[in-house]
Amino acid sequence: MALRTFIKRNLILNNKCPLRISQRLSHFTFVPDTVSASEGETQRMNLFQAINNSLDIALTQDPTAVIFGEDVAFGGVFRCTVGLQEKHGKSRVFNTPLCEQGIAGFGIGAATAGATAIAEIQFADYILPAFDQICNEAAKYRYRSGGIYDCGSLTIRAPCSAVGHGAVYHSQSPEAFFAHCPGLKVVVPRGPIKAKGLLLSCIRDKNPCLFFEPKILYRSAVEQVPVKEYTMPLSKADILVEGDDITLVGWGTQVHVLREVCQLAKDQLNVSCELIDLVTILPWDKETIAQSVKKTGRLLIAHEAPLTSGFGAEIAASIQHECFLNLEAPIERVTGFDTPFPHMFEPFYMPDKWRCFEAVKKLVNY
Amino acid sequence: MLPIRLARFGIRSVAANCKRINIGSLSQVAREFSSDERPQFPGSRSQWTEKLEFIRPDLYDGIPVYRVMDRKGKVIDPSQDPQLSQEMVTKMYKCMTQLNTMDRILYESQRQGRISFYMTNYGEEGTHIGSAAALDPKDLIFGQYREAGTLMWRGFTLDQFMNQCYGNVDDGGKGKQMPVHYGSKELNFVTISSPLGTQMPQAVGAAYAYKRSQNGLCVMCYFGEGTSSEGDAHAALNFSATLDCPVIFFCRNNGYAISTPSKEQYRGDGIAGRGPAYGMLTIRVDGNDVFAVYNATLKARQVAISEMRPVLIEAMTYRIGHHSTSDDSTAYRSVDEVRYWDERDHPISRLRNYMLSKGWWGDAQEKEWKEDCKRQVMTAFARAEKKLKPNWKEIFTDVYHEMPSHIREQMKQMEEHVQKYAEHYPLKNFTKD
Numbered sequence: 001m002a003l004r005t006f007i008k009r010n011l012i013l014n015n016k017c018p019l020r021i022s023q024r025l026s027h028f029t030f031v032p033d034t035v036s037a038s039e040g041e042t043q044r045m046n047l048f049q050a051i052n053n054s055l056d057i058a059l060t061q062d063p064t065a066v067i068f069g070e071d072v073a074f075g076g077v078f079r080c081t082v083g084l085q086e087k088h089g090k091s092r093v094f095n096t097p098l099c100e101q102g103i104a105g106f107g108i109g110a111a112t113a114g115a116t117a118i119a120e121i122q123f124a125d126y127i128l129p130a131f132d133q134i135c136n137e138a139a140k141y142r143y144r145s146g147g148i149y150d151c152g153s154l155t156i157r158a159p160c161s162a163v164g165h166g167a168v169y170h171s172q173s174p175e176a177f178f179a180h181c182p183g184l185k186v187v188v189p190r191g192p193i194k195a196k197g198l199l200l201s202c203i204r205d206k207n208p209c210l211f212f213e214p215k216i217l218y219r220s221a222v223e224q225v226p227v228k229e230y231t232m233p234l235s236k237a238d239i240l241v242e243g244d245d246i247t248l249v250g251w252g253t254q255v256h257v258l259r260e261v262c263q264l265a266k267d268q269l270n271v272s273c274e275l276i277d278l279v280t281i282l283p284w285d286k287e288t289i290a291q292s293v294k295k296t297g298r299l300l301i302a303h304e305a306p307l308t309s310g311f312g313a314e315i316a317a318s319i320q321h322e323c324f325l326n327l328e329a330p331i332e333r334v335t336g337f338d339t340p341f342p343h344m345f346e347p348f349y350m351p352d353k354w355r356c357f358e359a360v361k362k363l364v365n366y
Numbered sequence: 367m368l369p370i371r372l373a374r375f376g377i378r379s380v381a382a383n384c385k386r387i388n389i390g391s392l393s394q395v396a397r398e399f400s401s402d403e404r405p406q407f408p409g410s411r412s413q414w415t416e417k418l419e420f421i422r423p424d425l426y427d428g429i430p431v432y433r434v435m436d437r438k439g440k441v442i443d444p445s446q447d448p449q450l451s452q453e454m455v456t457k458m459y460k461c462m463t464q465l466n467t468m469d470r471i472l473y474e475s476q477r478q479g480r481i482s483f484y485m486t487n488y489g490e491e492g493t494h495i496g497s498a499a500a501l502d503p504k505d506l507i508f509g510q511y512r513e514a515g516t517l518m519w520r521g522f523t524l525d526q527f528m529n530q531c532y533g534n535v536d537d538g539g540k541g542k543q544m545p546v547h548y549g550s551k552e553l554n555f556v557t558i559s560s561p562l563g564t565q566m567p568q569a570v571g572a573a574y575a576y577k578r579s580q581n582g583l584c585v586m587c588y589f590g591e592g593t594s595s596e597g598d599a600h601a602a603l604n605f606s607a608t609l610d611c612p613v614i615f616f617c618r619n620n621g622y623a624i625s626t627p628s629k630e631q632y633r634g635d636g637i638a639g640r641g642p643a644y645g646m647l648t649i650r651v652d653g654n655d656v657f658a659v660y661n662a663t664l665k666a667r668q669v670a671i672s673e674m675r676p677v678l679i680e681a682m683t684y685r686i687g688h689h690s691t692s693d694d695s696t697a698y699r700s701v702d703e704v705r706y707w708d709e710r711d712h713p714i715s716r717l718r719n720y721m722l723s724k725g726w727w728g729d730a731q732e733k734e735w736k737e738d739c740k741r742q743v744m745t746a747f748a749r750a751e752k753k754l755k756p757n758w759k760e761i762f763t764d765v766y767h768e769m770p771s772h773i774r775e776q777m778k779q780m781e782e783h784v785q786k787y788a789e790h791y792p793l794k795n796f797t798k799d
Contacts, residue, residue, distance in 0.1 A: 091578060096605060101601050102601030102605050105564060105568050106567050109573075109574075113506060113571070113575035113585075115571075117571065133567070136559070137564050142764045144557060145539060145764075146537070146539040148549060148550070150767070207766045235770065286772065
């Protein structure tokens with residue numbers, strides 16, 4: 001019989017397959033941001049639409065801006081560049097050959113020569129071939145030339161983090177590798193409103209920026225996004241929930257996990273948590289975190305990336321130095337394990353709300 | 367063939383799944399496909415063959431080496447003589463010899479512990495001056511590290527070279543990098559960086575930006591035959607061709623990558639052999655023949671800009687000097703081999719012979735220029751040596767466009783430390799606040 005009929009009859013509709021991909025529960029619930037009425041007209045947008053909107057604004061306002069990478073011409077594998085080639089032309093939105101080191105190097109050169117270069121790396125997992133160009137070249141361009149050359153108008157975007165089934169090479173969160181590289185900026189949005197403003201800030205920032213977009217949020221994160229042009233400040237952490245007992249720090253998708261942890265802590269332990277979205281990994285807003293920890297005395301950092309030398313390590317080291325006498329308990333980190341990102345075992349790998357909740361209990365009962 | 371396959375799946379089901387094709391046009395396509403003349407694969411542009419035959423890589427002799435002069439500096443085909451003016455040719459000669467003199471002095475200064483490191487350009491002066499002279503001074507140059515002559519041609523002064531090598535307070539690079547990592551915004555020469563080949567895809571991106579800005583310029587990218595093995599080289603050549611970028615790739619094939627001879631670097635027809643494979647206009651030239659280099663670069667530039675496409679030039683030459691002051695090449699090659707190139711096929715002597723044959727140069731001028739040149743180099747050298755280094759707080763500048771608070775904090779901590787432990791830091795060599 002035809003293949004399609006075979007699949008329909010035997011695998012999908014009979015519900016014998018225990019875990020249909022589409023049935024797996026998400027480990028978080030997205031909580032949308034809202035904006036005040038003074039921000040003007042808004043439009044319902046998901047994350048990829050907000051990013052698309054931000055790119056459109058950048059190209060409309062800056063005639064030197066160009067977008068390039070693998071498959072961006074038809075709209076991109078995550079639809080972030082849909083419609084942009086039609087609107088702005090083939091010389092401004094174009095495919096490159098399949099080569100991340102080439103994409104990054106090309107972007108650096110275009111930026112050096114005066115263009116606003118917006119590069120897309122198809123998955124953050126594949127940014128590593130570009131590591132030499134990003135860290136040895138882009139990050140050091142201004143410094144090593146005594147300031148006479150720079151590639152500040154370079155922005156590199158890449159989808160990152162867990163998506164439910166991405167496994168080893170479609171789930172990585174590589175922010176820690178780049179946090180170790182002075183000269184770069186590294187930014188991770190938690191939703192569409194932040195993404196639109198942060199991306200525009202990165203594009204306009206006079207330093208090479210990496211913008212990691214949590215891919216699971218592309219469709220599931222929907223907000224009423226202001227249609228006007230706006231930017232959001234880099235290196236400024238957001239206090240999303242105020243609290244007195246514990247400081248929770250995360251970024252990207254993890255912010256939404258931590259929101260639920262706040263609620264669980266409140267409901268089950270009567271513990272008031274202060275939730276902070278770090279937003280920018282490098283340079284990071286140490287002051288906001290330190291101020292919060294001086295108030296609460298307890299810190300939980302959570303991220304999907306592995307534990308050892310994850311960015312939580314930097315936050316923990318800095319905060320224990322800044323706030324040593326204020327700490328009531330050792331700093332907790334709830335993270336991915338020190339393993340590559342597994343496929344079938346994702347529900348066990350993720351720093352889910354139960355592992356975070358357990359860490360909250362440890363902090364409170366220390 | 368194809369019509370039969372369509373029938374098996376059922377034309378209707380295929381068409382139903384192809385939203386853009388209707389049944390009428392599908393049978394028309396089937397008729398065209400069945401004509402069978404050429405392969406129809408989207409990635410193919412060639413013919414069929416029924417012969418099982420592998421292409422031998424040594425099938426042909428290799429791309430020939432273009433030259434204007436013989437090894438003695440005599441023009442072979444007069445139509446290829448670029449007929450440059452006496453003034454221009456004399457400038458070329460003086461630039462090459464001044465470069466050579468500066469190299470000798472600075473190499474020696476490293477040996478004496480005055481500067482930390484140096485790389486000479488012996489034997490490759492022709493590749494620098496011949497190509498730089500054919501460019502527009504506003505064409506952006508991305509170099510590797512052995513192209514100082516291109517900067518010298520454009521007007522980088524002896525003082526500027528030496529300030530960078532000494533890393534003193536007048537170094538444009540603010541003492542951040544090792545010697546020979548020159549850069550100049552005014553002279554459109556992007557600051558050198560040590561990682562090899564990274565400049566190549568950057569040159570392509572810059573050329574693309576130039577194309578979009580319609581500024582009528584091109585980008586020049588120098589690299590060695592060793593560097594052409596790097597992944598970035600492949601990336602650059604491929605991107606430049608697919609994205610139609612006005613960039614000239616100039617490979618200095620000098621026979622060695624430190625100790626690795628070219629026969630251990632590649633097995634094919636050098637770097638030029640790769641150009642056509644990338645879809646690129648390609649030429650191989652005698653790098654020790656200043657006029658050949660000039661002619662090829664001039665033509666390459668015209669093509670790159672008028673046709674918006676990349677051009678590959680492989681300039682064959684020989685690295686007469688050691689790789690750097692950290693290298694002693696007698697460990698891997700014979701003194702006789704080096705002597706051959708120095709005495710029998712040197713860009714400077716070939717050009718001098720040309721000038722002599724034109725009556726533009728003589729022994730008296732040679733003597734006078736040699737002394738003048740040496741004096742200029744020595745006085746610049748003395749000036750550079752005397753200067754202080756930049757203020758040590760330059761460590762913290764230019765990491766970002768603006769100094770972020772965490773770097774400012776580190777600078778402050780170090781300021782306090784240096785105040786407390788001042789006698790343990792070489793402060794007297796550095797400019798004060």
